[in-house]
Amino acid sequence: MSGLDARFVAEPRITIDEVSKWFGQKVAVSEIACSIGPGVTGLLGPNGAGKTTLLRLITGLLRPSEGHVLIAGVDPRQDPKILGSVGFVAEDESVYGRLSARKFVEFNATLAGVEDPVVAAAGAIDIVDLAEAADRPVGEFSKGMRQRAKVAAALVHNPDILVLDEPLNGADPVQRAHLIELFVRLGSEGRTVLVSSHVLHEVERMASRIIAMTDGRLAAVGDVRSLRSLMTDIPQTIRIECPEPRRLAAALIESPYTSGVEIEGSTIHAQAADPAGLARALPIVARQLDIVVTLVEPEDESLESVFRYLIGGR
C-alpha cells in the first residue's frame, strides 16, 4: 500500500469508513477505509475484486455489514435526499428497454426532482451525443449506445457526484474517447467522479487518483504516477520478435536487466528483472547488433498479475 495518508483526501465528498460487506460466508468487501474528493478517481481492480459491491455500498443499494458510507456527511440509506446530488451508472446493461432514450432520461430527471425534465433530458442526451437515436427504444440500442443513455440518465440532474461502474463497457473506441473526455471535463469542473474499470490504461487516461482493489481489499491508493512506479518494478516476461533471436538473446542475457531468456522460433521470451531498464537497453543493443526488432510487448501485463504483485506477501 502506498501509505495510509494516501487513502484520504482533504475535501471528502464520499467517505468510506471501515466498511465490510459479506454475503453469507463470502466476504465481498473487507475493512475498506478511504475517502474520495473532487476530480476523477479511478476504482481499479480485476473482475471479482469487489469494485461493484463497493459502488453499490456507496449508492445505498447495499447495506454495509460493518462500517459506514457517507455522502457529503450523510448516510444515503438513512436519508435518500442526499442521492439528489449523485448520478449513478450501474454495471449491468439494465435499462427500461421499451422506453425511448428520451423518455428513459426524462424518467430519471423526474425522479431526481429536476424542474423541467424535458429540457434537462434533451441537454443530457446532447452531451452524450445520442440526439439522433433519442426517440428509439433503448432496448434496440447497441451496448455502447445503451451505456451512453445510462450516462445521460446519470447526468440529467447535474449531480455533484458521479458514481460510474464500468461506464465504458461496450463502447467503441470513438465513444470511449468521447466519454473519457466528458468524465475528465466533469472532474475538472470540480465534480467528484468515481469511475470503476478493470482496464488500467483507460483509468490512467481519465483519473488523477487511483484506488486499487483486489480480493475485496484496498491494494493501493494514490496518484497515477505512484501506482505506475509500483507497476514498473514488477518482474515481467517480454515478448520480442526479430529475425535473429539467438544473437539478440545472447546479448540480452548479458545485461543486468534480464534474468533469463527462452527462444521459440523467431520469438524471444525475456524475463525482465527490471522492465524499465530493459525497455531502455533493448533498442541500444539491437542497434549495436544491427538487428531489426519487429515486436516488443509484455506477455503478462494483465491487471490480475499487477495486483498479484501488489498484494504479494500478504
Add this chain to the structure above:
Amino acid sequence: MRAFRAIAVNVARRLLQRRVAIALVLATSAHALVILLAPAGDVFDAYHGFTVLLYLAFALPIAALVTATAAFGDEKRESTLPYLVVKPVGRLTIASAVTFATVGTIVLVGLPGVIASSVIGAIRLDEPAIGLAAIVALLVAAVGYAAVFVPLGLLFERATLAGLAYIFVWESILAFAATTLAASSIWRIGLTAYVDLADGSLGDVDDALAGLAPGLGGAAAKVAVLLGLSVGFSTWILKRRDLA
C-alpha cells in the same frame, strides 16, 4: 407527487406491455364465454356461479399473482431497481406508487372479462345492472391480492411459487376446510362484497362464503388495512434490505 406519478406510470406500463398480460386478459374473460353458451334456463346460475368460481376464485387470483409479483420482481430480475432507489425519493413513495400501479394494472387486466360477462348477463337476463357486483368484487380483490403479492415479489426470487402456494394450498384447501381461516382468503373477501351487492339468494355461491358475513363495508375495510400493512412492509424492505 411527480415522482409518485412517474413511478406508477412506468410500473403500470411495464406490467401491461408484457406478453403475458394478453394471456391474463383472455384467462380472466373465459367465464364470459361459459355464460354466453349456457342454456337459456340456466343463465342466472351460470352467471353467478362462473363469475365466482371461475373468475373470482381462480382466474383473477392467478392474474393478480403474475402481475403483482412482477411489479418489484421484474425490477430486481432486470436490475432496473437502481433507477428507482438511487434517487432522492422516499421509500414510502416508491412502495406506494408501485402498489398503486399494481392495483390499477390488475383492475385493467381483470376488467375486460367482467365487462364481457356483464354485458352478456345483462342481455340474456334482462338485468342492466348485473355487472356492478362483479366490478366491485374485482376492485376489492385487486387491492387485496396486490397487498399480499407485491411484497412477495420484493422479498423472494420465486415469489410466484410462494403465491401459488397461498392460492392453491391456503385459499383453496385450508380456508375451505377450516372456516375460521376463510377470513384470510382474499377472493372470499371480494365475494362478501359481491353477495352484498347482488340481488336475492345466489344458491351455491352463498355457500362459498364459508360462513363469512356479506358486506361491502367490511370487505373494503379489510383490504384497506391489508393495503396499509403491505405498503408499510414494502417500505421497510426497501429501507432495510440489500437491493442489488
